[in-house]
Amino acid sequence: MFNVAVIGSGTMGNGIAHVFAQHGFPVALIDINQPALDKALGTIGKNLDRQVTKGSLTADDKAATLGRLTPYTTLADGVRNAQLVVEAATENIDLKLKIFRDLDQHAPQDAILASNTSSISITQIAAVTQRPAQVIGMHFMNPVPVMQLVEVIRGYATSDAVTTQVMDLARQLSKTPVEVNDYPGFVANRILMPMINEAIYTLFEGVAGVAEIDTVMKLGMAHPMGPLQLADFIGLDVCLAILKVLHEGLGNPKYAPCPLLVNMVAAGRLGVKSGEGFYSWG
Numbered sequence: 001m002f003n004v005a006v007i008g009s010g011t012m013g014n015g016i017a018h019v020f021a022q023h024g025f026p027v028a029l030i031d032i033n034q035p036a037l038d039k040a041l042g043t044i045g046k047n048l049d050r051q052v053t054k055g056s057l058t059a060d061d062k063a064a065t066l067g068r069l070t071p072y073t074t075l076a077d078g079v080r081n082a083q084l085v086v087e088a089a090t091e092n093i094d095l096k097l098k099i100f101r102d103l104d105q106h107a108p109q110d111a112i113l114a115s116n117t118s119s120i121s122i123t124q125i126a127a128v129t130q131r132p133a134q135v136i137g138m139h140f141m142n143p144v145p146v147m148q149l150v151e152v153i154r155g156y157a158t159s160d161a162v163t164t165q166v167m168d169l170a171r172q173l174s175k176t177p178v179e180v181n182d183y184p185g186f187v188a189n190r191i192l193m194p195m196i197n198e199a200i201y202t203l204f205e206g207v208a209g210v211a212e213i214d215t216v217m218k219l220g221m222a223h224p225m226g227p228l229q230l231a232d233f234i235g236l237d238v239c240l241a242i243l244k245v246l247h248e249g250l251g252n253p254k255y256a257p258c259p260l261l262v263n264m265v266a267a268g269r270l271g272v273k274s275g276e277g278f279y280s281w282g
């Protein structure tokens with residue numbers, strides 16, 4: 001079993017740590033402060049409880065999963081023995097580039113360095129390291145313990161061997177990996193975000209209300225949740241940032257973010273995390 005280190009203990013980071021630990025991997029979970037790590041371990045415990053209640057996991061499996069997780073507040077200590085690092089820090093390019101420079105210095109030379117980025121170029125991240133062939137995208141979907149997909153993104157220099165290893169690791173998590181190339185938004189967000197943006201335009205132009213738009217897509221297209229509710233879950237700031245990457249990176253006006261989305265983000269209406277988005281989440 002690979003030694004895994006996960007950087008960032010937020011929603012994605014704790015979900016990624018959860019699935020690796022549940023599938024037998026020793027996991028170092030790294031964040032900058034202890035309260036964040038305590039909160040993440042609490043969340044993982046609650047999500048494991050759901051699985052125990054549903055009967056998909058035993059109480060012993062839960063205890064063993066938690067036993068495989070070790071929290072660290074310093075990156076250098078947490079990645080010292082890692083064979084795979086999955087970075088799931090905030091979606092900020094300067095922060096990610098700094099983390100990858102640090103990883104290159106502190107992780108073993110043969111370790112694979114993966115990013116869970118939803119839209120930042122893997123090629124650009126890889127270029128700040130001395131091992132671009134070992135840098136790859138491992139994009140999990142939220143909620144990580146539930147969603148089957150891992151989008152595996154090959155940067156310009158990612159080797160075949162590393163891609164094969166990461167595809168195999170995703171299968172060991174009982175997930176389905178899909179290999180894609182490194183272009184803006186990869187595949188998932190290149191297709192998802194224009195749909196969300198179009199739903200926001202449909203609202204902006206007064207074609208229909210929030211509940212109506214979501215009901216059309218839920219009941220008409222069998223989506224588990226409507227695009228406006230999904231945008232609230234993802235975070236409107238994250239949706240806006242990804243649309244900007246698509247717009248700038250592909251140079252096509254069809255990706256221009258809807259002015260209503262821009263305004264909502266400027267007003268601090270970010271969806272579930274701020275309590276208000278297209279819906280109230282009080």
Ligand code: CAA
Binds near residue numbers: 224
């Ligand atoms: N951990 C463990 N299990 C969880 C869980 C978690 N965090 N969240 C939900 N579950 C489990 C539940 O226990 C339940 O299990 P059973 O099927 O065994 O009963 C199952 O998941 C379904 O949950 P619920 O019954 O509570 O709720 P639901 O039926 O409404 O489903 C949902 C919830 C799975 C989130 C569903 O609404 C859904 O699929 N939504 C869309 C999710 C989506 O599109 N994700 C991708 C977002 S985009 C992204 O992540 C990438 C990006 O870059 C922006």
